[in-house]
Amino acid sequence: MIIPDDDDAPPGEVVALTLTAEDAGGRLDKTLAERLPDLSRARIQALMAQGLVSRGGVVLTDTSAKAQAGDYELLIPPPxxxxxxxxxxxxxxxxxxxxxxxxxxxxxxxxxxxxxxxxxxxxxxxxxxxxxxxxxxxxxxxxxxxxxxxxxxxxxxxxxxxxxxxxxxxxxxxxHDIDRVYVALVRGAPSPARGTITTQIGRSSSDRKKMAVLKSGGREAVTHYAVTAIYGPQKKPLAAKLECRLETGRTHQIRVHMAAKGSPCLGDPVYGSGPPAPAVREAMAKAGLTRQALHAAVLGFVHPVTGETLRFESAPPPDMATLEALLSAL
Missing domain, CATH: 3.30.2350.10 (Pseudouridine synthase)
Structure with a gap:
């Protein structure tokens, strides 16, 4: 069974090393263990069996294979x-x-x-x-x-x-037969005011704990969004309120998509990419917002056992509600 990938847990530690021509020739598992004293030979064999060892992007599973010169990467899962x-x-x-x-x-x-x-x-x-x-x-x-x-x-x-x-x-x-609507408060406002963002999302090549829009690889991610309120000048908004409807559920999907549109969630410590306007920062401080301004507001689905249609709504908590009120006064 596959659980939808919308978890924010890091994938583990990535260990990279380069084997030279002098390192080549011996058994791969033994050679890697010699170069990585924190990992036993048995541990490396287990990682290879799980497909977590690669050379130049090619997964290596044969522990008895000969070591070759090249760049190796080992993904060490969290405990x-x-x-x-x-x-x-x-x-x-x-x-x-x-x-x-x-x-x-x-x-x-x-x-x-x-x-x-x-x-x-x-x-x-x-x-x-x-x-x-x-x-x-x-x-x-x-x-x-x-x-x-x-x-x-x-x-x-x-x-x-x-x-x-x-x-x-x-x-x-x-x-994707679930109705999921999120409310987000973002920097500026995306253009156009309503649309669908379709990209590939996967782990960032520069930071494995972050997600990114990829040109190739990753998994398809689809977000439908609509601007429901603009704060500040209409021609150059300081912030906006969005409704985002998820068609897929990838890790950090809305946060990555809004950042890619140039309107990251306010308070997002990972994808914020620059401070908001001073008036917005002041409102965030007064509201006590210390997180990304993102709230899962609607969840609707057919009960998998009884067949009953269920739909639930939740108002944003005090930090987002207070921030929205302060932004409305700009």
Whole structure:
């Protein structure tokens, strides 16, 4: 089963090294282990078996192959997360039945444990709220999770409590048969005021923790957007409010697409690409915005078990609501 790729967890550490002609000739796994003392020969063999070792972009899986001169890259996955523990964290529950639960996630809460965020996550809270009813298909560290939003993005998330719901929701997301609308406050305003952004998105070649629009490779990403309010001069807006409807769900998709249009989300620490106007910065400070101004406002889908049409709406939390009011006064 493939979970839609909208997670913000880094892919792991990339280790690069160059083997010279003097290094060539011996077994590849042994040679790499000699050059990388932090990795055992057995560890390198395991990485090769997983397709995580490459030379010049070509994946290498034969551990007994002879080492050749060239540039090698090893992707070291993050350590496996320990089984998460239940934590009595308050939740805003929008809907719950025996099959699934829909919650309004606050900013600052990660969806599931990951390196650097071992607890305090939505999963930890759900384990306390739902107990053993969470679906295990998502794995030990991600029980019931069928989609994800960034830690600092607020808004609606649906989680499966049974295997049947998990499979049904996963199929809906894979078929893009989910209504997902985000509200974003951005720098300036994209032109035209309404449109569809279709690109390939993948890991940035310069920073593996960032995503980027790629000319080739990556995965197709489609965002439909519309400007719903302009702040400041109409001819040269200082900021704008957008509704973004996701057709696909790639990592950081809206943030990457808005940045590519020259209107990154306000407060985005990764894709901000330059400060907003002084008046907008002042409004952000007064509102207490310390994150990207992005909120998952609408989630609609057909219940995978009962067939009921469900639609949920969530108003932006205080930081975004206050910022919007301050921007309206510009």
């Amino acid at each position: 496996e997360a320990a089984e998460p523990q239940a934590e009595a964290i308050p939740l805003t529950v929008l809907y719950e039945d025996t099959h699934l639960i829909v919650v309004d996630k606050p900013p600052g809460m990660a969806v599931h444990p990951a390196p650097g965020t071992p607890n305090g996550t939505l999963v930890n809270a759900l384990l306390a709220h739902c107990g053993a009813s969470l679906s295990g298909i998502g794995g030990v560290a991600r029980p019931g999770i069928v989609h994800r939003i960034d830690k600092e993005t607020s808004g609606i998330v649906v989680v499966a409590k049974t295997d049947a719901a998990h499979q049904g929701l996963s199929a809906l997301f894979a078929a």
